[in-house]
Amino acid sequence: MGGSIPTGGFGSGNPTEGIWQAFEQLRSTFEKRVGPRMGRGDVRAAVLALLAEKPMHGYQIIREIEERSGGSWKPSAGSVYPTLQLLADEGLVSAEESNGRKTYALTEGGRAEAEAAGPAPWESEGSGDDAGFGVLPKAGFELAQAAAQVRRTGTPEQVREAAEVLDEARRRLYSILAQD
Numbered sequence: 001m002g003g004s005i006p007t008g009g010f011g012s013g014n015p016t017e018g019i020w021q022a023f024e025q026l027r028s029t030f031e032k033r034v035g036p037r038m039g040r041g042d043v044r045a046a047v048l049a050l051l052a053e054k055p056m057h058g059y060q061i062i063r064e065i066e067e068r069s070g071g072s073w074k075p076s077a078g079s080v081y082p083t084l085q086l087l088a089d090e091g092l093v094s095a096e097e098s099n100g101r102k103t104y105a106l107t108e109g110g111r112a113e114a115e116a117a118g119p120a121p122w123e124s125e126g127s128g129d130d131a132g133f134g135v136l137p138k139a140g141f142e143l144a145q146a147a148a149q150v151r152r153t154g155t156p157e158q159v160r161e162a163a164e165v166l167d168e169a170r171r172r173l174y175s176i177l178a179q180d
Contacts, residue, residue: 042121043075043083048106048113049120051093055105058084069122143169 046065050056056064058080066074084104087093092110095102106114143166150162 043079044087045117046075046121047080047083047087047104048092048110048117051104051106052111052114055096055103057101057103061104065122068120073122 047061050061050064058077061084062075062077062080084093084095087110088095088104090109092107092113093104094107095104097103147162147166150158154162
């Protein structure tokens with residue numbers, strides 16, 4: 001079992017050193033993405049869902065998304081405002097200037113689009129069929145933290161044992177995909 005740790009491309013040829021480098025890289029990747037990472041389509045769906053409730057300005061939309069996602073998702077102004085402009089170009093929202101701010105509201109076409117979009121991204125995150133997508137990055141991050149801790153403070157025997165556990169976990173994860 002100890003010889004099944006991949007060495008190619010991971011590091012210096014020492015199997016345990018290579019796997020720890022990979023886990024450090026994985027850990028740092030998850031640290032950068034604390035919560036679920038949403039895509040452009042998710043920003044669009046979120047904006048439509050919020051504007052279906054009431055007209056809002058961009059900053060309100062950002063705050064509402066952060067609040068409704070429990071703080072795990074705060075889209076940047078650089079993703080919300082271009083989305084609002086695109087929706088306006090498509091005729092799905094209208095903008096009205098008030099007190100120096102643009103307030104956006106759905107048009108009739110926008111209302112139809114919002115209804116067709118289904119639940120807001122924060123409603124489906126962590127529930128139903130999507131449950132694994134919210135918890136998997138967190139679990140991966142926690143596993144990478146534990147592996148890094150063993151590497152830093154463990155004895156050589158503990159490091160070898162941890163590498164075997166990780167190798168077994170990798171095989172089991174692939175077997176989950178193979179069950180289809």
